Amino acid sequence: MELSPVTRKFVLHWGEMGTRWGVSRTVAQIHALLYLAERPLHAEDISETLEVARSNVSTSLKELQAWNLIKVTHVIGDRRDHYEAIQDITNLFRVIVEERKRREIDPTLALLRECAAESDSKTGAHARERISSTLAFLEMLNKWYEEMKGLPYPLLMALLRMGGRVQRFLKKAA
């Protein structure tokens, strides 16, 4: 499959960025490719288009599935698995945030709870304070996130679009 110059540019950039978010270049490139593709692609397609080993594609697809960013589909009369990426950008964003929270915030929250529980006089007063305020902040953030996640989608978008002007409405309501 031949890529258009703009598509290639996007795929390459996404690949570079991938390393900054903790996935390998290939994984990110594949995601970009599937994101722009107008139809689901099979592994062989991807392997040829990006010129990476077939086995590498297999591993990368698994990783993308673990991130919930792509899903498998099938084409009638074709035994091969086809893959397609989440197409809706707002949904894509939601999933990325969710996964990053799961991998970065949740374990830290768990650890901080442990630390807070185990804190004793051996831990200096300052460190103890640091840990407890960090924990409190993350708990709050977490709660905020969960509540926001529960809001109906159109309202969420409305809040987003409102941005800082939300304060005026709140003043009125107060």
Next chain:
Amino acid sequence: MELSPVTRKFVLHWGEMGTRWGVSRTVAQIHALLYLAERPLHAEDISETLEVARSNVSTSLKELQAWNLIKVTHVIGDRRDHYEAIQDITNLFRVIVEERKRREIDPTLALLRECAAESDSKTGAHARERISSTLAFLEMLNKWYEEMKGLPYPLLMALLRMGGRVQRFLKKAA
């Protein structure tokens, strides 16, 4: 400098997490150590406490400064540079978000603008649509972030604490 068990646990965890956010284990450990320390530490302190080479500490401290997470201070009668981390967790969070945006969102935004400008008939209609809606979403997100950043700090915290209940206030105001 001897670490308490809880502090050690925190430092080690922070180090592991570091790799998930694109900094090396040592960089993250040093940050954790400075975050919990009750006074600014000098490089030698850090090197001994974490048992890493002095040179490694030097490089890592530079990286932490590039992230705006630590700053240099001085102690009278001591020629050595001392380092202290941002202590306030809300401020720490703000800085981390800002830096990640700068490294992850801004370049992508720039690329998408280029891609949108260069899009022509060679780029498929579908890919073109994908790129333009991605761009639109990121622009909106960016604007939202800038506006939120501009809000006075107490209001921001109030919004955070409110969480999903913000919707009730908005209904009242409408």
Next chain:
DNA sequence: ATGTTATTTCTGAAAAGACTGAAATCTCGG
């Protein structure tokens, strides 16, 4: 200037991570 202490830069070794190609496994039609 000279020696002392602090810091940074450089180089190469070791560890970690990404990738390939071959072999093994799985899947399904006949």
Next chain:
DNA sequence: CCGAGATTTCAGTCTTTTCAGAAATAACAT
């Protein structure tokens, strides 16, 4: 059950990153 197609696993190679130690530089006191 057999065989062709599809996918996954694995062992080894290549690349990148991390880090220690040595050498160079800088800052300062005497």
